[in-house]
Amino acid sequence: MYREEIKVLDCSIRDGGLINNYQFSDDFVKAVYRAVCDAGIDIIELGKKLAVSDEYTREKWGKWNFCDDDDIKAVVDSHECENPPLIAVMFDVGRVDVSSLQPRDQSPFDMVRTACYVPDIEKGIDLAKRSKDLGYLTTINIMASSTAIQTELIEALEAVENAAEVDYLYLVDSFGAFYSEEITSYLELYKKHAPSKELGFHAHNNQQLAFSNTQQAIIDGVNLLDATINGIGRGAGNCNLELLLNFLQNPKFDVRPIYKVIQEEFVPLRKKIEWGYNDIYGISGHLNQHPRDAMKLRANKRLKDNCYDFFLDSSKA
Numbered sequence: 001m002y003r004e005e006i007k008v009l010d011c012s013i014r015d016g017g018l019i020n021n022y023q024f025s026d027d028f029v030k031a032v033y034r035a036v037c038d039a040g041i042d043i044i045e046l047g048k049k050l051a052v053s054d055e056y057t058r059e060k061w062g063k064w065n066f067c068d069d070d071d072i073k074a075v076v077d078s079h080e081c082e083n084p085p086l087i088a089v090m091f092d093v094g095r096v097d098v099s100s101l102q103p104r105d106q107s108p109f110d111m112v113r114t115a116c117y118v119p120d121i122e123k124g125i126d127l128a129k130r131s132k133d134l135g136y137l138t139t140i141n142i143m144a145s146s147t148a149i150q151t152e153l154i155e156a157l158e159a160v161e162n163a164a165e166v167d168y169l170y171l172v173d174s175f176g177a178f179y180s181e182e183i184t185s186y187l188e189l190y191k192k193h194a195p196s197k198e199l200g201f202h203a204h205n206n207q208q209l210a211f212s213n214t215q216q217a218i219i220d221g222v223n224l225l226d227a228t229i230n231g232i233g234r235g236a237g238n239c240n241l242e243l244l245l246n247f248l249q250n251p252k253f254d255v256r257p258i259y260k261v262i263q264e265e266f267v268p269l270r271k272k273i274e275w276g277y278n279d280i281y282g283i284s285g286h287l288n289q290h291p292r293d294a295m296k297l298r299a300n301k302r303l304k305d306n307c308y309d310f311f312l313d314s315s316k317a
Contacts, residue, residue, distance in 0.1 A: 007221030014235035022062025035261035037081035051097035121156040132165035141170040157193035176206025176285035200224035206285025235291035236281035
């Protein structure tokens with residue numbers, strides 16, 4: 001589906017890092033960056049920008065949870081690209097030291113994406129404003145909108161609408177619970193209460209609907225689309241970047257480098273860590289629940305496939 005305005009954001013390292021505490025090797029991250037560059041992707045998100053503390057250490061949580069400038073520069077400098085993608089990082093409300101953020105013209109990244117839940121929307125907007133003051137492109141990614149009380153969600157949307165410093169507003173299907181008609185319904189709500197904002201969409205694949213829901217978001221006019229290589233991401237993963245590029249039919253994209261890095265890097269990685277759909281994640285998506293319990297069960301080699309027991313237990317929650 002060709003539309004010139006559409007931009008694609010690869011968040012393989014950031015979302016994929018949620019399943020291995022961001023313990024990706026430098027060579028793996030550079031291979032992903034090279035593939036994204038050569039494929040013509042618009043934006044790549046290399047991780048989170050957490051504040052280092054006694055609780056959050058680089059050794060335990062991985063360097064891509066912190067995205068130090070030198071680490072990002074090493075990746076960007078590893079591959080020459082005629083039209084390099086913009087570099088994004090993600091802020092989590094309450095876990096960021098904004099005082100250490102350099103102005104954009106002195107920084108190796110270009111976009112700050114702020115993830116927050118509805119009750120923390122003002123804190124999220126404050127982070128976006130402080131990022132915009134330093135010259136960055138900004139997004140607000142409202143998490144778990146499927147569980148938010150609608151009146152409170154509307155108030156959050158109206159607050160974002162009144163924040164001129166927010167460039168993009170994201171509908172996030174955090175639990176992979178949405179069906180296509182719900183994508184349309186929520187996007188109508190977002191457009192009604194935040195009409196001036198460019199919209200983005202981030203899907204999870206708990207019910208094997210990440211790709212089709214991203215298609216629906218495109219049909220409904222969303223122009224900034226998240227995806228990950230081979231669908232890597234927390235739990236059931238995300239919309240597959242390679243499928244999305246094939247669907248978009250935009251000649252600026254070249255899917256071949258993505259398949260190459262899948263074959264060379266992601267296939268071996270799948271032997272070490274798990275992501276993608278299974279019945280356990282399907283249940284958590286159907287019940288509109290955070291996948292933490294599903295992930296905990298999948299880590300238990302003896303019980304990991306006990307979908308009937310998991311369904312009964314989860315239905316009582």
